[in-house]
Amino acid sequence: MKKFRWQIFLGLFLIVLSASLYLMHYGIFHDKHHIFLFMLHDLAFIPIEVLIVSLIIHSALSYREKRAMMKKLNMVIGAFYTEIGTDLLRILSRLETSMPGDKLKMSPKWPDGRFDELAEELSASKFDPQIGLNELTELKELLLLKKSFLLTLLQNQNLLEHEAFTDLLWALLHLAEELENRPVLEGLPEKDVMHLKGDIRRVRSYLIVDWLKYMKHLKNSYPYLFSLAVRTNPFDGEASVVIR
Numbered sequence: 001m002k003k004f005r006w007q008i009f010l011g012l013f014l015i016v017l018s019a020s021l022y023l024m025h026y027g028i029f030h031d032k033h034h035i036f037l038f039m040l041h042d043l044a045f046i047p048i049e050v051l052i053v054s055l056i057i058h059s060a061l062s063y064r065e066k067r068a069m070m071k072k073l074n075m076v077i078g079a080f081y082t083e084i085g086t087d088l089l090r091i092l093s094r095l096e097t098s099m100p101g102d103k104l105k106m107s108p109k110w111p112d113g114r115f116d117e118l119a120e121e122l123s124a125s126k127f128d129p130q131i132g133l134n135e136l137t138e139l140k141e142l143l144l145l146k147k148s149f150l151l152t153l154l155q156n157q158n159l160l161e162h163e164a165f166t167d168l169l170w171a172l173l174h175l176a177e178e179l180e181n182r183p184v185l186e187g188l189p190e191k192d193v194m195h196l197k198g199d200i201r202r203v204r205s206y207l208i209v210d211w212l213k214y215m216k217h218l219k220n221s222y223p224y225l226f227s228l229a230v231r232t233n234p235f236d237g238e239a240s241v242v243i244r
Contacts (some may be wrong), residue, residue, distance in 0.1 A: 002191055003014055005188055017052075022035055022039075024038065036064055042224055043139070052143040060164075066118065066161075069161055070161070072158050073133065073158045073159065073161060074214070074217055074221075075164055076153060076156055076158060076159070077162075077165060077210070077214050078214070078225075079153075080153060080165075081211070081214065082148060083143065083149055084143075084149065084150070085207070085211065086232065086234060087142055088142065088172075088203070088207060089207065089208075089211060089234040089235070090202075090234035091135060091138055092129070092203075092204050092207070092234075093138060093234045093235045094225070095129040095130055095131060095135060096127070096129075096204075096235075097198070097206075101172070102231065103118070103235075104217060104235035105116070105233065105235070105236045105238075105239075106219075106229075106230050106233060107230065108219060108226065108227070108230070110219065112216055112219075112220070115212050115213065115215060115216035115219075116212075116216070117208045118212055119208070119212040119213060122208050122209065123205060123208070123209050127201050127202075127204050127205070128197075129197055129200050129201060129204070130138075130203070131193070131196065131197060133185060133186055133198065136179065136185045136196070137174070137185055138228075139179060139200070140179035140180070140185065142175075143172065143175060143176035143179060143180075144176060144179070144180055147173070147176050147180075150172055150173055151173070153169075154166070154168055154173075164206065164210060165207055165210055168206035168210055171199070171202045171203045172197060174204055175199045175200065175201075175202075175203055178195075178196060178199055179196075214227060228241070231243070
C-alpha cells in the first residue's frame with residue numbers, strides 16, 4: 001500500500017484540480033452548456049488516446065527497449081564464446097563424426113535463412129559422440145576452469161529474455177558437476193559412459209543452435225567480428241586466422 005500511496009494522492013489531487021477548474025469556468029461564464037459539451041468531447045476522445053498511448057507508443061517503446069536488451073544480451077553471449085564457447089565447439093567438432101565438415105564452413109555471402117535452416121537441421125539430427133579418455137579429460141579441465149565464469153553469467157538478469165541460452169548454461173554446469181564428481185575418468189562402466197554421452201549430447205544440441213544464431217547476429221551487426229569467427233571456425237579444418 002505504501003508503494004502506491006503517492007499515486008493515490010496524485011490521482012486525488014488531479015481530480016480535485018479538474019473539478020476546481022470546471023467550477024471556476026462556471027463561476028466566470030455561467031455556461032453549463034459549454035462545460036458539458038467540452039467534457040463530453042474530452043471523454044469521447046479518451047478511448048482514442050488510450051489506443052495511441054497504450055498500443056502504438058507503448059509498443060514502439062517496448063520494441064526499442066527489447067532491442068537494447070538483446071544488444072546487451074548478445075554482448076554477454078559474445079563473452080561466453082570468447083571465454084569457453086569456441087573451445088567447447090572445437091572439442092565437440094572432434095566428436096561430430098557423422099556431420100560433413102563443409103556444411104558449417106560459413107561465409108559472409110550466407111543468407112540469414114541458411115543459418116536458421118542449418119540450426120533447425122542440426123537440432124533435429126542424431127548426435128552420437130565418440131568420446132574417449134582424452135576428450136573427457138579435456139572437457140573436464142575446461143569446464144572446471146570456467147565454472148565460476150558460467151555461474152557469473154547465470155546471475156545476469158538479461159538472460160531471463162533468452163531461455164535457450166540459459167538452458168545451455170545449466171546443461172554445461174550439470175556436465176561440469178558430473179565430471180567433477182568423477183576423480184578418475186579412466187575405466188568407467190559402459191552405463192556411466194552412456195550417461196555422460198547423454199549429457200554431452202544435450203550440451204551439443206543447445207550449443208550448436210545458439211552458436212549459429214550468434215553467428216547470424218555477428219554477420220548482420222558486426223561484420224569484422226564475423227570475419228574473425230569464420231577464420232577461427234572450429235568446424236572448418238582449413239580455417240586459418242591469417243588472411244591470405
